[in-house]
Amino acid sequence: MNQVHGLYQERYAYRELMTDVIIQHLVTETRVKIRCRDYIKKIAIYKDRLAVQLNEKIIIYSVSPEDPYDMKYKAHKKINKKIDCHNLFVFSHHLVLCFDKKIQLLAFTGVLEREWVLETTIKYVKPLSGPAKRESLLVGCHDGSVLKIFIDNGFPIPIVK
Numbered sequence: 001m002n003q004v005h006g007l008y009q010e011r012y013a014y015r016e017l018m019t020d021v022i023i024q025h026l027v028t029e030t031r032v033k034i035r036c037r038d039y040i041k042k043i044a045i046y047k048d049r050l051a052v053q054l055n056e057k058i059i060i061y062s063v064s065p066e067d068p069y070d071m072k073y074k075a076h077k078k079i080n081k082k083i084d085c086h087n088l089f090v091f092s093h094h095l096v097l098c099f100d101k102k103i104q105l106l107a108f109t110g111v112l113e114r115e116w117v118l119e120t121t122i123k124y125v126k127p128l129s130g131p132a133k134r135e136s137l138l139v140g141c142h143d144g145s146v147l148k149i150f151i152d153n154g155f156p157i158p159i160v161k
Helices: none
Strands: 006-008 011-016 020-026 030-035 042-046 049-053 058-062 074-077 087-090 094-098 102-107 110-119 122-128 136-141 146-150 158-161
Touching: 011 042, 011 122, 020 049, 020 136, 042 087, 087 122
Parallel strands: 006 042
Antiparallel strands: 006 011, 011 020, 020 030, 042 049, 049 058, 058 074, 087 094, 094 102, 102 110, 122 136, 136 146, 146 158
């Protein structure tokens, strides 16, 4: 059984009992549980957002961005699509879905905004922070190349070949 979890700075989210999400604030040691009542496939966490992928939908939760210790997650948006991706990342206004050689950018409405098709298989993805709607990803490929992708730019920037 794979561990389904996500970490962003002092917040750690993980799946418990296949249908619940536990979010733990590592500094204050407070925890909150979200009951999803469905099998949780993937979890992604970023700043004030939490994305939970279930069988038939993705639910995006939000928390107050003003209070760094706020743990009252509320359902913000739902994307009613069955998506079978390898990795899921959430940013301030978008979801990033990773497939074998493809990365897709979805708005919280479920609309595909951008897609990057790479020449080789994706091995590693590291989300990087940035201004809202301008975040970036560091992508490591199977052939050893490393790319930087800004979500508002259609062209990946080669870092290492």
